[in-house]
Amino acid sequence: MSDIPYRANSNLERVLVAGHFGVTAELGPPKSAEVEVIHKKAEHLRGKVDAVNLTDNQTAIVRISSIAAGKVLVDLGLEPVIQMTCRDRNRLAQQADLLGAYVLGIRNVTCLTGDHQVFGNHPTARHVFDLDSIQLIECVRRMRDDGVFLCGDPIQNSKKSPVVAPKLYIGAAENPFGDPFEFRAIRLAKKVNAGADYIQTQCIYDLERFERWMSQVCARGLHKRVKILAGLTPLRSFKMASYMATGVAGIQVPRELLGRMEAAKDGAEEGIRICVEQIQRLRQIEGVAGIHLMAIEWEQKVPEILERAGLLPRPVVPPAA
Amino acid sequence: MIVASQKPMDEVLGYLGGAQRVLVLGCGTCVAVCNAGGEREVATLAALLRLGGRQATEETLERQCDAEFFDPVRDQAAGCDAILSLACGVGVQMCARLFPDKPVYPALNTQFMGINEGAGAWSEACLGCGDCKLGLFGGVCPVTQCSKSLCNGPCGGSTEGMCEVDTKTIECGWQRIYDRLQRIGRLDLLETNVAPRDWSKTHDGRPRKITRPDLAG
16 A cells, blocks of 8 residues: 555556556547447456546547446446546536546546537537636646535535545646647646646647647646646558548648558558557657557557557556555 | 628518518618618518518618617508518517517528628627626637637647638637737736636626616616
């Protein structure tokens, strides 16, 4: 048993606080009530990563909720990270869901703005954005550290009841490739000031630009205050690489990578090779505390990528007393 | 000003149904300036209704959001089967309030409070949120100009000055805020975390009213 005063005592927190190079992976819940999809994807990731992100209506497409999918993982013995966007719920629903997630055994939450609904399957929906991601981060931190709701009321069932607050390890996303580029490190600082413990970045292909962003982050000393997990999405084919390069706002794929994918006889193998090389380079960059692997509908390749990158087996850090 | 656009004719005719005598009522202020509901548009719409076999009377008031301007059309209103208002939604509602026994139908879709960008072009600029924060954002409104109304900086979908929602036509409001604050030397304003908004000051609170005792008779 450790006597480190963990904030949430999640496995992810313990691994990162111990200074290990952390690994999270993403699991997209299914677009139906077919729970077996979660089971299958979870088995690919079991024991291979420190925690598993469950997306929250990713790209504004209705799926099993991140919290319900997180509970499925808890029951399977894997550690979930639930993603929570600001698009679909107001501050009441968000806080209610944070309490609910905690009692279901969830200990990590990544707070996101959320993709705009025009990209999804309900483009005529009304969006919420009552809070933004930075305000949500601060809300979760105050719930955890101060035991109060956003309104200031203590988190207790009645005046005579104890304060029982959800103790969550708080994450945020950041896109080093969005514009205005000079504002990206400022925005990260705002997230850290709000209470983010870790950051999972948008997927990185342009490592030069990522390094420039990291140097701004380090110049502000942010890497000492927050654990930065660099986001990676392995390319499966030249077609996917082309789509990432042109079809996804805020993602840039360098020409050299496109050329390699185009020339490759086995696109999937080349994509994995590139991903492994990227991990090796990222490990050398100051301030990078780990990776966040978003293998879209390709979770079965996560063990191979991590094995080839030398990131297995995962460290075991015992929980606090 | 309030910017509006004309409804499809089929929708308008659907509302009118069997009404034969129609008072086509324009508004001479915002919707006249944006060429949607002024005197000329009233004349065109009335002509179309006559072609369809209806009797159409044309009138255009100075403003439909003020009761006092309706006095000259009380007789025409009394003698018609339906009023077709070419005002914004405010004017249509005033009309319905003043003529409680008459069917009143809208001929326009009220779009937004916006800026005239040149001939035939307007863009949304204000949501009337009731708690103006333009002083923090260099005179560019994030509530209106950001597709997600974010107040703590751009999401990850801002690319080369454009918004991911439509990279061809929608500028990223946050790029504009950043550029403006840079020009006036106030980028420091962006370092502060902006607290959650008090939405009770918007329509989320209730339908809003303002009373000014100093102006009340």
